[in-house]
Amino acid sequence: MTATVKYDEVEAGQEIPAAEYRVRRVNLVMYAGASGDFNPIHWNERFAKAVGLPDVIAHGMYTMAQGGRFVTDWAGDPAAVVDYGVRFSSMVVVPDDDEGTTITVSGVVEEKLGDKRVVVGLTARADDAKVLSRARAVVQLA
């Protein structure tokens, strides 16, 4: 269980190229089932609007999972992530159409820690809004 990225080859300030993740209603239905979070705001438009939301919104954890995927794809090993936290700063509204919406994640190596660990800062956007803030992962590099 080793990351494929080498600590010595990474510099603070280094950017990790952005990736796009498409999210449609079906993804939220799958996520509800897999996670056990059946809150109707994530699949029932009538309910979402009745509680004052613009439409069905993605589970915050679905968005966080896309950020996690971004980091594990970069690091090369899911087990290399030793700490991962986010704040959900804006909702990801998912319309009932074939297009859905897109979550764009990018990252930067913010800091090199000791013990071959680095802090990766993440930016996640959907519909021009920043949907995660204070999103950071500590990754154990090779």
Place this chain on the structure above:
Amino acid sequence: MALNRDFVGRTYASSAPYEVSRVKIREFAAAIGDANPIYRDKEAARAAGHPDVVAPPTFPIVFSLQGGSEALVDPDLGLNIAMVVHGEQRFEYHRPVHAGDELVTSATITEIRSAGRNELMTIRSEVTTVSGEPVCTTYNTIVERGGAA
């Protein structure tokens, strides 16, 4: 309605161990759209040095709130579940979660506060194996929209 501050400091243990299965990890990986073979293929996971398929980093959300959810539905807390959205989430991993783990969770309400019109509540969950090996610590902050208004 404001949340009942008396709940701060209360701890809830999971009622039964959560058994991490390959099937559940694969289902979760499919739901987040992640095709990494380490989440699906035992041999790929073993080749990467893991005892069995590994769970994605956010997988502990599946079971880490088991204990805490008991508090959320307690009428004395005064939480309107319909108005709840997720505020913050953090996972501190002591080691990766993999298939075959039997995990227990102890969830403690660490903070309840108002922020503008909203009520915020933070739950810290300590996840260990049934034999007490630390696996991860999770921090979950939920927001009750309009709860403090």
